[in-house]
Amino acid sequence: MxxxxxxxxxxxxxxxxxxxxxxxxxxxxxxxxxxxxxxxxxxxxxxxxxxxxxxxxxxxxxxxxxxxxxxxxxxxxxATHNRDRLLFYFFHIVGQDGTKQYPVVALDAFARGKAEAEEAVKLGIRRGDPVIRIRNILKLADAPVIVDEIAIDQARFPGLSEKQFAGRPNTIYNLYQDAFGISVVRAQERLRAILADARNARLLKVAPKAPLLRIARVAFTYQDVPVEIRVSTVNTERHEYWSEIHNTER
Amino acid sequence: MxxxxxxxxxxxxxxxxxxxxxxxxxxxxxxxxxxxxxxxxxxxxxxxxxxxxxxxxxxxxxxxxxxxxxxxxxxxxxATHNRDRLLFYFFHIVGQDGTKQYPVVALDAFARGKAEAEEAVKLGIRRGDPVIRIRNILKLADAPVIVDEIAIDQARFPGLSEKQFAGRPNTIYNLYQDAFGISVVRAQERLRAILADARNARLLKVAPKAPLLRIARVAFTYQDVPVEIRVSTVNTERHEYWSEIHNTER
DNA sequence: CAGTGGTCTAGACCACATT
DNA sequence: ATGTGGTCTAGACCACTGT
The missing domain is CATH 1.10.10.10 (Winged helix-like DNA-binding domain superfamily/Winged helix DNA-binding domain)
Incomplete structure (x- = not known):
């Protein structure tokens, strides 16, 4: 002080x-x-x-x-990552009429592994460093719409365990903040269209080769330090990704 | 005082x-x-x-x-919509490595018609009012990557003709500004994944039922007045839609 | 009521671009 | 040298929140 x-x-x-x-x-x-x-x-x-x-x-x-x-x-x-405020800040999937809905998150997989080359670069760590991989299924209006596959640096989230996700609110950015003092303040996303493979078709209950939206996100905390990479696979039959283009800087 | x-x-x-x-x-x-x-x-x-x-x-x-x-x-x-500055402000398709490329635009169709119900709502005009419809094919690295289908209120762009597009720079937002004094300052986009139909497959040189990214945009001028609606259909095999959530500065 | 952020003033001096 | 925007000050008063 x-x-x-x-x-x-x-x-x-x-x-x-x-x-x-x-x-x-x-x-x-x-x-x-x-x-x-x-x-x-x-x-x-x-x-x-x-x-x-x-x-x-x-x-x-x-x-x-x-x-x-x-x-x-x-x-x-x-600023806090309270449910409402920061949920829709980073959550850009809306109904076809533009309405926002709260996703219901279910943990589908939790595993520890080693960073692959590309993951390591994006997370700012070294290849082979320990990472945690999490898969969530997000439901909107009772139907599975999004598969989230998350990878984070294990060193940055010491002691993170599967249990901590039980009964968690909608985003795990609250968890990052409350339990580890890490505030996500910015994210970059890259979007493309893909065809459903067998696993995604099963998880999202769509036909194989149905069109899906694939979102690759890198989330940053203060001073552009990357903390999470995430691949979201979205069934856009009844939902859309919403983007507002406004001010950049000079 | x-x-x-x-x-x-x-x-x-x-x-x-x-x-x-x-x-x-x-x-x-x-x-x-x-x-x-x-x-x-x-x-x-x-x-x-x-x-x-x-x-x-x-x-x-x-x-x-x-x-x-x-x-x-x-x-x-x-502010002006100079080629570079405002091109990449509204143009969010980048290479797979995140590199920005200048699109080469070719006019594919130019027609006058009447606004359908949904168009009219989005453009803030009445159903049946005269509109202009434009289709552009955008090439990146010599390959067709994007089909843009644009609709604008004919009353707002009096005398707009096919000729004015000849040799035009990359975005028609320059044209809106230079010839009609209309500055596009904001846009909303909604994205989803679709399968290529016969026409898009032909225009983008992809297989029928290939996955494509569908972007629906509404562009606004000052004070949230809508001036253009646009549907972009993108082949994301070699390109991606780039989105920055919340821009921090250095 | 006291304490907070929100607005507004009327200057001063600095950094930069142009003539 | 002049004119521009950029920074900074030291106040004043207003609007809002809580006690």
Missing amino acids: NDIQFAAIPLQQPLYKEVKRQIMAELISGEWKPGTAIPAEKRLSERFAVSIGTIRKAIDELVAENILIRQQGRGTFV | NDIQFAAIPLQQPLYKEVKRQIMAELISGEWKPGTAIPAEKRLSERFAVSIGTIRKAIDELVAENILIRQQGRGTFV
């Missing part, structure tokens, strides 16, 4: 970027936990010895990145 | 929102054209009789929405 020294180090970065970096550091260290309020802007401005305007500009960016949430009159909170 | 009264109308909206609205009005009216600079912040602060900070906040939001572009030392410019 505490007596910050700006004096000796001439910043070549804007001051608010440095403030932002320090706030991020508190989040990463777990000092400020998801769901809790961070100190008031006035207090932060005193602690960092900058004006409130500068604090606000740093927080502005973190709010834009969905890392902090402002609530007028209450405070500024560390 | 706050004795300035805005026409005795007590604003229930923040002042910067009102400023933003007025800047938008200039853009929509075509007073400030894409590619040109808008007046300097200082001048705007005088014109609107507000502080520079308030002007900046209004412009901040328009920049975040990709409607304006700031360039330090030069000015603030109305």
Whole structure:
């Protein structure tokens, strides 16, 4: 916490970027936990010895990145992956009329293995490093619609066991956060169309060679550190993948 | 200095929102054209009789929405749909290794017709109103990869003719902007997997019943007015749809 | 009520681009 | 040298939340 020294180090970065970096550091260290309020802007401005305007500009960016949430009159909170809020943030499968539905998740497989070459690259680990592989079946309106195949770095999730999934809410990003302090803040997805193989046909109850949507996702925590890779196979007969194209940066 | 009264109308909206609205009005009216600079912040602060900070906040939001572009030392410019910048903003098909390629567009069909019920709803017009339908074939690395089927409100694009597509650059969003002053700023897409029918199989040179990606897009201009609906059919054998969920910056 | 974030002001100085 | 946007300050007051 505490007596910050700006004096000796001439910043070549804007001051608010440095403030932002320090706030991020508190989040990463777990000092400020998801769901809790961070100190008031006035207090932060005193602690960092900058004006409130500068604090606000740093927080502005973190709010834009969905890392902090402002609530007028209450405070500024560390974003949590609460069921509703972050579920539909990362869950883009909607009904054909665009309606959002809550998936019901069932664990289908849980195994420990070694990272293959491509997995290792995407997870930022080495080939052969221990990974955990999880397969989930997601139902929408009582029908199996999605098969999720997840791989994570075992070292990053020590002690993760099959049991922890029992009765879990919809996304395992809550689990990552609650049990391991890892917040997923960003994801990249690549989509293509494939034909159902025998296993997917069985799991999704479609005909062999039915068309399916294949989504390959890499999920990142703060500072672009990859934490999970996931392949989702989706029956898009009655559901669709929804994408909103809006602002990038300059 | 706050004795300035805005026409005795007590604003229930923040002042910067009102400023933003007025800047938008200039853009929509075509007073400030894409590619040109808008007046300097200082001048705007005088014109609107507000502080520079308030002007900046209004412009901040328009920049975040990709409607304006700031360039330090030069000015603030109305965003243009220049080939590169806005092409990959709305064009999300990439190579399997994630590389971006420029599509080569060929006009395959151009027809005038009447809006069907669903088209009319999405375009915000009435059933039976005149529409223009366009079919493009997009090649990537010399192979046909995408079939685009576009429908637009004929009333919104008076005098649009087949000829205007000759030698056009990659996206027709440039055409919308240059020839009709319509800037596409946002789009919604819905994706699903389908099987190739006879026509698509022929156009994309794939086997009948090959898996294809079907993208249904609605494109909007300022203030969420729909201007185009488009169905893209993509061969994802060698290409993928790329989606970034939540963009962090460096 | 006190405390929070939200808006707004009126400057100052800096970094950058153009002339 | 001039003009632009970018950063930063030190306040003021408003709107909202909780006690």
